[in-house]
Amino acid sequence: MNSPLSSATPRVYTPVSELHLHAEHLQAQSLSDLLGSGSTAAQQRANALAFTFGSLHIDFSKQRLTTKTLMLLKDWAESCGLAAKRQALFAGAKVNTSERRAALHVAARWPSSETPPEGMESAAAFCQHQRKRMAEMVERVHSGKWYGATGQAITDIVHIGVGGSDLGPKLVSEALADRPSSAKVNVHYVSTMDGAQLLPLMECLNPATTLLVLASKSFTTADTQFNVRTALAWLSHALEVDEATVCCHQLIGVSSKPEKMTEFGVPEAQQLVFKEWIGGRFSLWSPIGISVAMQLGVVCFDALLEGAHAMDKHFLHTPIEENLPALVALVGAWNSQFLNIPTHAVLPYDGRLKSLPAYLQQLEMESNGKSVGLDGRSVTHATCPILWGDVGPNGQHAFYQLLHQGVHTVSADFVAVAQRAGVGCEKINRSLKAQEQLTLAHCLAQSQLFALGDDAIPQALRGLMAQGYRGNQPNSVVLLKTLDAWSIGALLALYEHKVFVQSVLWNLNPFDQPGVELGKRLATSLYQTLADEPVEYQNVEDPSTAQLLHKVNEWRK
Ligand code: F6P
Numbered sequence: 001m002n003s004p005l006s007s008a009t010p011r012v013y014t015p016v017s018e019l020h021l022h023a024e025h026l027q028a029q030s031l032s033d034l035l036g037s038g039s040t041a042a043q044q045r046a047n048a049l050a051f052t053f054g055s056l057h058i059d060f061s062k063q064r065l066t067t068k069t070l071m072l073l074k075d076w077a078e079s080c081g082l083a084a085k086r087q088a089l090f091a092g093a094k095v096n097t098s099e100r101r102a103a104l105h106v107a108a109r110w111p112s113s114e115t116p117p118e119g120m121e122s123a124a125a126f127c128q129h130q131r132k133r134m135a136e137m138v139e140r141v142h143s144g145k146w147y148g149a150t151g152q153a154i155t156d157i158v159h160i161g162v163g164g165s166d167l168g169p170k171l172v173s174e175a176l177a178d179r180p181s182s183a184k185v186n187v188h189y190v191s192t193m194d195g196a197q198l199l200p201l202m203e204c205l206n207p208a209t210t211l212l213v214l215a216s217k218s219f220t221t222a223d224t225q226f227n228v229r230t231a232l233a234w235l236s237h238a239l240e241v242d243e244a245t246v247c248c249h250q251l252i253g254v255s256s257k258p259e260k261m262t263e264f265g266v267p268e269a270q271q272l273v274f275k276e277w278i279g280g281r282f283s284l285w286s287p288i289g290i291s292v293a294m295q296l297g298v299v300c301f302d303a304l305l306e307g308a309h310a311m312d313k314h315f316l317h318t319p320i321e322e323n324l325p326a327l328v329a330l331v332g333a334w335n336s337q338f339l340n341i342p343t344h345a346v347l348p349y350d351g352r353l354k355s356l357p358a359y360l361q362q363l364e365m366e367s368n369g370k371s372v373g374l375d376g377r378s379v380t381h382a383t384c385p386i387l388w389g390d391v392g393p394n395g396q397h398a399f400y401q402l403l404h405q406g407v408h409t410v411s412a413d414f415v416a417v418a419q420r421a422g423v424g425c426e427k428i429n430r431s432l433k434a435q436e437q438l439t440l441a442h443c444l445a446q447s448q449l450f451a452l453g454d455d456a457i458p459q460a461l462r463g464l465m466a467q468g469y470r471g472n473q474p475n476s477v478v479l480l481k482t483l484d485a486w487s488i489g490a491l492l493a494l495y496e497h498k499v500f501v502q503s504v505l506w507n508l509n510p511f512d513q514p515g516v517e518l519g520k521r522l523a524t525s526l527y528q529t530l531a532d533e534p535v536e537y538q539n540v541e542d543p544s545t546a547q548l549l550h551k552v553n554e555w556r557k
Pocket of ligand 1: 217220366513
C-alpha cells in the first residue's frame with residue numbers, strides 16, 4: 001500500500017535547505033534553553049562542543065547550535081568538496097583563479113625537516129632559502145655587525161608597510177615584545193600614508209643607527225612609497241649623505257618584485273623576496289615578518305612558524321567534525337548565512353592582542369567580503385559578516401551597553417589567555433596574578449551574559465538583579481594557555497584556514513581583492529587635482545567632492 005505521503009512532491013534534500021529548516025527550529029529557542037542548567041544532557045552538550053588543539057581550546061557551547069547542527073554543517077562542507085579543495089590548496093593548485101596563481105602561504109612555514117606535499121616542493125624550498133637569508137641579516141644586526149652610513153651599529157628598525165605588510169608583524173610584535181627588555185633591537189611600525197607615525201620617530205630616533213625595512217609585496221603601494229621617501233629624506237639630511245648611500249647601508253627591501261627593489265636602489269644583498277603566490281594578508285610568515293625576527297630573534301620567529309605549521313597539518317589531516325579551522329568556519333557561516341547575524345565582534349581579553357581585531361578585519365573582510373561567486377554569478381545569501389572589535393575589558397566601558405540592551409544581534413569571539421609569565425619581584429607578581437584572574441573572570445562573565453542575559457544571574461538573586469539583559473548573543477571562547485610564539489602562530493593559521501573554508505562554502509575566491517583598486521585610482525587623479533596650480537577641481541563631476549576640494553584648496557593656500 002502506498003503511504004499517504006508518496007503522492008506529495010518529494011522535498012529536495014540539500015544540506016543548505018536542511019540547515020535553513022534547522023535554523024528556524026533553533027531560532028524559536030533561547031540560548032539559555034539550549035545551554036540548559038545542571039542537567040546531564042546540558043553538560044554533555046557543553047563537553048561535545050568544546051575542542052582542544054595543543055595550547056588552544058575553543059568552546060562553541062554558547063553558540064546557537066547543537067551537535068545535530070554540527071553534523072548538518074559537516075554535510076554541507078562535504079557537499080561543497082572541502083576535502084578535495086583543501087588538498088588542492090596544499091598541492092599548489094591555482095586556487096586564486098582570477099589572478100591564475102596558487103595560494104601557498106603554507107609553504108612559507110613548511111620546515112626543511114619535513115617532506116612537503118606533492119606540488120609544494122619547490123615553493124617550500126624557495127621559502128626556506130629566503131628564510132635562511134633573512135636569518136643571516138638578522139644575525140648581522142644582532143651581532144652589531146650591520147653598520148649604518150656613518151659606521152655605527154643598528155639599534156632601531158623602522159618597518160614601513162601597510163595592510164598585510166604591516167598588520168601581521170605588528171600584531172606579533174605587540175603580543176610578544178610587550179616588555180622592552182625582551183627586544184633585541186627596537187622596532188617601530190609605520191603604516192599611515194600621512195606621515196603622522198613617522199614624524200615623532202624622526203624626532204626621537206638616532207638617524208645613524210636606524211635601519212629601514214621597506215615591506216611591500218607589489219612595491220607600488222603609495223602609502224608605503226611616500227613614507228619611505230620621507231624617511232630616506234630624513235636620514236640623508238641628518239647624516240649628510242645622499243639617499244643612494246642611505247639605501248646602501250640602511251635599507252632592507254621585502255617584496256615579490258626584485259626588479260622594482262633594484263630600480264629603487266635597494267642593493268641585491270639587502271633584498272628579501274617572496275613569490276606572487278603568497279597573498280599580502282597571508283604574508284606574515286614570509287620575510288615580511290623580518291621585523292619580528294629582528295626584534296625577538298630567529299628562534300622566536302621559527303616558533304611562530306612551527307605553531308602555524310602544526311595548525312596546517314591539523315587542518316590538512318583531521319576529519320571535519322574535529323577540525324578546528326573547519327569548525328570555526330562552519331559556525332561563522334551558520335551565524336551569518338542561516339541565523340542572519342550581520343556583524344561579528346572580536347574581543348581579546350589581553351591588551352597584548354589589541355591589534356587582533358584589525359588583523360582579522362583585513363584577513364576575513366578583504367578575503368571573503370565579496371558577492372560574486374567563482375561561477376561569475378551574484379550570490380543570493382550573506383557572505384563575510386562585518387568584523388569589528390577592541391580589547392574586551394575596554395569595550396565593556398564603551399560599546400557593551402548596546403550589546404547587552406540594544407536591538408542588534410551580533411556574534412562574538414572572546415579570546416583569552418590563561419596564564420602569563422611573571423616578573424622578578426614576588427610582590428608585583430602577586431598583584432599581576434590578581435589582574436590576570438580579574439581579566440579572565442570578566443571574560444567568562446561577559447561571555448555568559450552575552451548568551452544568557454538575565455538568566456546568567458543565579459536563581460536566588462534573579463528577582464533582585466534582573467535588569468533586562470537581552471542575552472541571545474551567540475559567542476565562542478578561544479582560550480590560549482599562554483601567549484607564546486607557537487600559540488600565536490597556531491591561532492593566526494586557524495583563522496587563515498577559517499577564511500579558506502568559508503570561501504569554499506560560499507564559492508568565492510578569497511585570494512584576490514579587486515574592490516580595493518578603484519579607490520586607489522580615483523585617489524591618484526584627485527592627488528593631481530590637489531597638486532595642480534591653479535586648481536583644476538572643476539573637472540570633478542561630483543558636486544560634493546568639488547566643494548570639498550574647493551575648501552581644502554582654500555585652506556591649504
Ligand atoms: O589594500 C590592498 C592591499 O593590496 C592589501 O591586500 C595588501 O596587504 C596591502 O594593500 C599592501 O600591499 P603591498 O604589500 O603590495 O604594499
